[in-house]
Amino acid sequence: MSRAVVLGGGFAGVLAAAVLARHADEVVVVEGDRYPSGPRPRRGLPQSHHSHVLVAGGARALEALLPGTVGALLAHGAQLRGLPGDALILTADGWFRRMRTDAHLISCTRGLLDEMVRRRALASGAVTVWEDTRALGLLGDAARVGGVAVSRRGAPPETVRADLVVDATGRRSASPRWLAEIGVRDVEETTVATGLAYATRLYRAPAGLAAAIPAIMLHPGPGPGRPARGATLFPVEDGRWVVTLTGTRGGEPPTDEQGFAAFARALRDPLVADLMAEATPLGLIRPYRDTVNRRRFFERARLPAGFAVIGDAAVAVNPVHSHGMSVAARCALRLGEELTRHGGIGPALFPGLQSALAAEAEQSWRMAVEADGEQAGAGTGERAEGTGAGAAERAGAGTGRDGAPRREPNAFEREIRTRLAQAKLSNPRIAAGLFAAQTLLSDDTATDRPEIARVLSGRPEPLLTSEEAIGQYPGLAAWLRSRLAAATP
């Protein structure tokens, strides 16, 4: 009888369990928390109070794992928004025009997403979940993990034998310590600070406007040296909106009523503040600060057979990129492929497994650390801009493509950089490439070079004013006009 034990029943954990159930006689998920009775946030998932969007690449992986899930989410009120076709995005370089691309995101509360995914992942009955049960450590030695120690509802530790243990306990995973305890030392870890803090609140949307609005993203303005402040407003199920304000060190969003409203009002455009003012707050303003990019290179360690790490426990990126769940889904899909390729859980599976899982997180990690790290990927002015709020953009100077220090850019260089940065706002091909990479639909972050050459040789498209940008969404524009009319005596 083969048994797989998955530690942590969050997004990555339940998907991994669903995959393992096709290859093991028994699958047990060890979850420290209790699942809520409905689509609600829970204690073990502090980030579940904050906006969570599933980007297109992740939705595709989720469909491959659990067909019909995306349709079910939409049927339960999740909102699909094209990028940038149904999204009003103000970047450091200006407003995006509406353009149809394949890129999109699915927006709903994390509670709904988890419930739908969990229900489907566990539907076959082949997976047993032990709620209220904490994983305490690994059993085995540096050559082979043979099980785990767990505590059910605070009871004394018990041991569970396993042929494969998958750690999916998220950002705060204790795997490096657990491995050290059985003689596997020095799991390399890299962190890249973001300095980014979140504050989030749910709202009941004004009647008529709830689901009719685009996703709204206000990125920080240009210029290094100042705190980067931004906001997002995403429509979610049940006529609600989720508003997240973000700020880097010195510009953290407050969590008191007035401070929250004032922060939104002081952003580069007051749109989110205007919408908040007309909506009904639901519950508290929730802060979140643990946004550091953290990667543990388990694939470089000499991992014991019978052990793997998946999801945030291995690679957790700045949430502003909205990649974590999508990467988790891709990793689960890859786990299934590796299991099939190697004939299930057995000695042939283990040697390359962690590298295969890590490869699925590589693109997201690279994009996140390029945006947040010293190199800032700024050499060409073609930075990643997260689908989230902060998408910390920096002025594109100071480093060459290879990250080598270089002289101050001259006027020509500044002009080309500005035109490149602005080209994405109105050029459908360039925007399609950018959003395909950002939503993990394509792992090619290379830009459409011939199109860039064409754009740079022609006349620049004029930038949209705020009125023009909002005017692309007639329903929203009409609502703002009527609000203004009502306020004018």
Place this chain on the structure above:
Amino acid sequence: MSLRISEAVIWQETGEGVSLYHTETGDFHSLNDTGSRIWKLVASDGEREPVMFKLSREFAGSSSAMSRQIVADVRDFIGTMIEQGLIEEVPSEKAEKAAT
């Protein structure tokens, strides 16, 4: 073979010389005075010989040693530009005409 500036290159003459942007690699380059002069001659003349001829008249005067040096420098410069994909070699018009 004739020379032409790659279609992937956007360039401009600035106060500091010629500045280039290669849209395929994303690299910026700034040329010094001599490089800028050669670049502009390539843009206008499109052949190695007239570029070398004009430059040695400009800089070498009657010194043949200088002239040889300039020819070598121009050859090196153009070679590097070709390697970097900034300048391309194309069959010369004369040769093409002769072949048809």
